Amino acid sequence: MNMAKRVSLSGNEAVATAMMQIEPDVVAAYPITPSTEVPQYFSQYVNNGQVKTEFIPVESEHSAMSACIGASAAGARVMTATSSNGLAYMWEPLYIAASLRRPIVMAAVNRALSGPINIHNDHSDTMGARDSGWLQIYSENVQEAYDNFIQAVKVAENTEVRLPVMVCYDGFITSHGIENMMLLGAEEVKKFVGEHKADYSLLGDTPAAFGAFDGNQYYFEHKRLQAQGMINAKKVILETAAEYGKITGRKYNFFEEYKIDDAEIAVVVIGSSAGTSKVAVDELRENGIRAGLVKLRVFRPFPAPEIAEALKNVKALAVLDKTDSFATTGGPLFKEVRSAVYGNGANKIVKSYIYGLGGRDVTVDSIKEVYTGLQKDIAAGKYETYNYLGVRE
Structure with missing residues (x-):
């Protein structure tokens, strides 16, 4: 059948x-x-x-x-x-x-x-x-x-x-x-x-x-x-x-853009955490915060020019990696995204977050912390590039 x-x-x-x-x-x-x-x-x-x-x-x-x-x-x-x-x-x-x-x-x-x-x-x-x-x-x-x-x-x-x-x-x-x-x-x-x-x-x-x-x-x-x-x-x-x-009737691309058209702050993420992140975006939008999301589907080959185009108007961006490269320079997704957006948009904030290692739970509130952090970075005009989310330091 x-x-x-x-x-x-x-x-x-x-x-x-x-x-x-x-x-x-x-x-x-x-x-x-x-x-x-x-x-x-x-x-x-x-x-x-x-x-x-x-x-x-x-x-x-x-x-x-x-x-x-x-x-x-x-x-x-x-x-x-x-x-x-x-x-x-x-x-x-x-x-x-x-x-x-x-x-x-x-x-x-x-x-x-x-x-x-x-x-x-x-x-x-x-x-x-x-x-x-x-x-x-x-x-x-x-x-x-x-x-x-x-x-x-x-x-x-x-x-x-x-x-x-x-x-x-x-x-x-x-x-x-x-x-x-x-x-x-x-x-x-x-x-x-x-x-x-x-x-x-x-x-x-x-x-x-x-x-x-x-x-x-x-x-x-x-x-x-x-x-x-x-x-x-x-x-x-x-x-x-x-x-x-x-x-x-289901549309697929290199990545999914979620409320990114007018976004000032955005997150790039891979896998099931995108669902959690979408809820965070919705809640922030209800409070008048212009948040957006890019959920990457295809990592190899990496769609660099397409990512750069999607994020060109975003003022501040956080890239979430569910692994650490141990290079002291952020995770692998972060490096690809930052390389892609390099030269696109003056003074764009691009931050790396390592999160969820070993199955550490990621919540809507923890994702919202990332977005509110980006807002603070825009206001302050400075930021920490390399970050860990949800870990006991």
Whole structure:
């Protein structure tokens, strides 16, 4: 049945359902909290005969990504899921997957990296892998996790891109939180993503070699081609979002602008905290404060000129990072945003806030503190660039 239907699902079950509807050739995965449910649900679909996917239960996350790379190189449509230390254990093949231009799609369920050991949500895992060559698309809620996963397949497999994609969503908050959402029909999803076509692989009419030694004669050129795939991805992401919008009515872009048109003060944030931040914006607006929000969806490739345009009239801006770069110069999102807005608008205040590490709760009041701080900074004409929010100093 192709009609969309309203259901109540957790983020993990929604993503596993998207995988079932797409029906990849291979899924290789190893369990780690809080992503375990994705391969767990999917293995049930395999066992029940709902999909014909080859499910490979491996002995580690390193093996999971290695199996994904091998299957993709053989011409298969491939998917996996992981979190936190599991992503870290994939580190070596993570880079190999991108450099071999393998269009693997991964559910990256955000969880704090050890140590100390922590199973709760922050973005230290995927942000640590931000320069691995994977596209990164972040989700605010269950609906977005489902929608982003379906779109990611079409983006990854586009011949102008041919790069792997992480679909990121917040551990426990989104992965285990049950929300109302709209589910597409399986045939509609299959039609949207299309048939998987490997333009080159280990097998078939045009066999290719993978993983060969690449000396200084060609390595640089291959990296430049890889970078071009990331550059091309911007156009493909927007085209795919427009096509998806036609069948769902849900509009996606590089980021969402929330009451930003006339905003004097604004926050840039990623993931589930955007929902909390929107409530803060609404409450501030009721008191006549011109607050706005930019919720970033696509972090890689980073939409720098588009961000700069959206924030050009904002007087003061706070960028919230749910991870720390430990460089003493702010978080990774802050650095990208500040670089993007550099030269756009005289004397713009741009502040970095590290927040929510290890699952520390973020409240409407704490977000409102950030906005009121920006007001004070405008009035004072000076500010602290690097800040921590909600921590005992």
